[in-house]
Amino acid sequence: MEKYIVVAVGGNAFQTKNERGSPESYWEHARRSADFLVRIVEDGYRVAITHGNGPQVGIIAEWMLAGKSAKGLPVMTLDIAGAMSQGWLGYLLQQTIYNKLIEKGLLGKSVKGVITVITQTVVDRGDPAFMNPTKFIGPWYSEEEAKKLAKEHGWVVKPDPRGGWRRVVPSPNPTRQIEIDAIKKLLSEGYIVIASGGGGIPVYVDEEGKLRGVEAVIDKDLAGERLASAIGAEIFMILTDIDKVYLNYGTPRQKAIDVMTVSEAKKYYEEGHFKPGSMGPKVLAAIRFVEDGGKEAIIAHLFQAYEALRGKAGTRIVPG
């Protein structure tokens, strides 16, 4: 029996924090990430990879607005920007992983190839997130500019606690990936599949059963969980820039967790140990995965992926 694993990589797979990134630095980061990801393949797993896209969608949004100001160029909606980011980051990963497989002599043997699938993720039109957009995206503006842009583009804008005004969009709960059957098929045939990038392009299903893109962003870990559960993955692994999950993180009483059961994780989650913008959705995704029947969720540093898979690094969330 083949063992399936879904790996979700964060922003540090592509860039250094708060850095804009040149093409060269993107390639350098992607090559390093590919190095860690291919070690998982060597262990005999069939691997699906998903990734974040926050900084890149932000850059695309800024490019478009600058193009509009300077030359009256069109501004595309957030679903299209998401699709563009899937092409961009999928390409970087698919080429660097392919090259690493070549280097290790694995291509055509344990792995047939590396495929990026442009993925649409279904959200519920009635999701309460649509009533209360909370996710800041794109550049910072003055209040006046922000309100002008809001009128022009139909945006919602709010003051950012870090200063200035920004666009806010809803971050609804992902329910399923439209392309899931094809993703499963490719995995079972021996391809490494890159899918659900940036959580997937957010779409809802209308009364006629048709898909409609929406201006929203989806949490990539929560969407990765949907992917992992749907393909029946044994392991769902979330790779980030922190080595473990901590209780009382950032306080003198901070304590790293090696293993926790779902019940423990839920208790800590409810006690507020995990911040909404950082560890919160990761732990929530891990809880959901194990509750949906997964064997084990792992949260670890990208550079310790291989050790974490062997229980020697990171935090494991297990049934119980």
Next chain:
Amino acid sequence: MEKYIVVAVGGNAFQTKNERGSPESYWEHARRSADFLVRIVEDGYRVAITHGNGPQVGIIAEWMLAGKSAKGLPVMTLDIAGAMSQGWLGYLLQQTIYNKLIEKGLLGKSVKGVITVITQTVVDRGDPAFMNPTKFIGPWYSEEEAKKLAKEHGWVVKPDPRGGWRRVVPSPNPTRQIEIDAIKKLLSEGYIVIASGGGGIPVYVDEEGKLRGVEAVIDKDLAGERLASAIGAEIFMILTDIDKVYLNYGTPRQKAIDVMTVSEAKKYYEEGHFKPGSMGPKVLAAIRFVEDGGKEAIIAHLFQAYEALRGKAGTRIVPG
């Protein structure tokens, strides 16, 4: 036995000529294109779709340069811009075709789904095109601006016969798509596959067998031919905004062609009947397809795709 067809759609699948296009107009055009494309599926063909990306890569390039001028944002290379355009246009087609299949009750029956595969197309590092870049892309500049940008970004710039200066890039010959086996697999499983968008992301294979992106553009019809030949398609269909191939096009002696053999097509091609920037590469791609063993290549107007498939519209290029 399943019959395979590869359909290459041109710019008119997404926008009106010389128009920048709003998100709404992109959706409107894509919906109309999906209408014509799904009729081919109804006829029992397994369909792979490829598309151009010239205007969109131009827009992406302009966005990036405006973002750089206004805010010092990074400028990505042409291969990454190509990957972004595959995500963008693939998403539009995949959603509108899915919706049309829903409307007609075909989804889950004759067709399992619609998948966009981010595709890398291999070119030969020694292709003479690299010595003599000829393809104009992106915005027009003054000579001074153009030369400044050339220095900054390592571009080649040339005066455009239509006025002004522009960036020129090589347009090398496509040899094969890296993702071809997965594309074939998905087609055989019953998926409509969108692949090799914009001719594919241009890559070459280095001494170690690794892929490297290059700053080039690939003709989408010539790349579509490689796709069609590799999957053993019966028919390669090129859909454009002209109803047929003409001899002496645009002169008083202009004459439409209903059918021509490969030998006739080659003779006309050599006589200079087909312009390099327009019908030339289409006829060349058709010739190559039939010479590679294809049954029939068809060049027709997008709106007459279905009639052309029945021999009632367009131009057929056949063996002989």
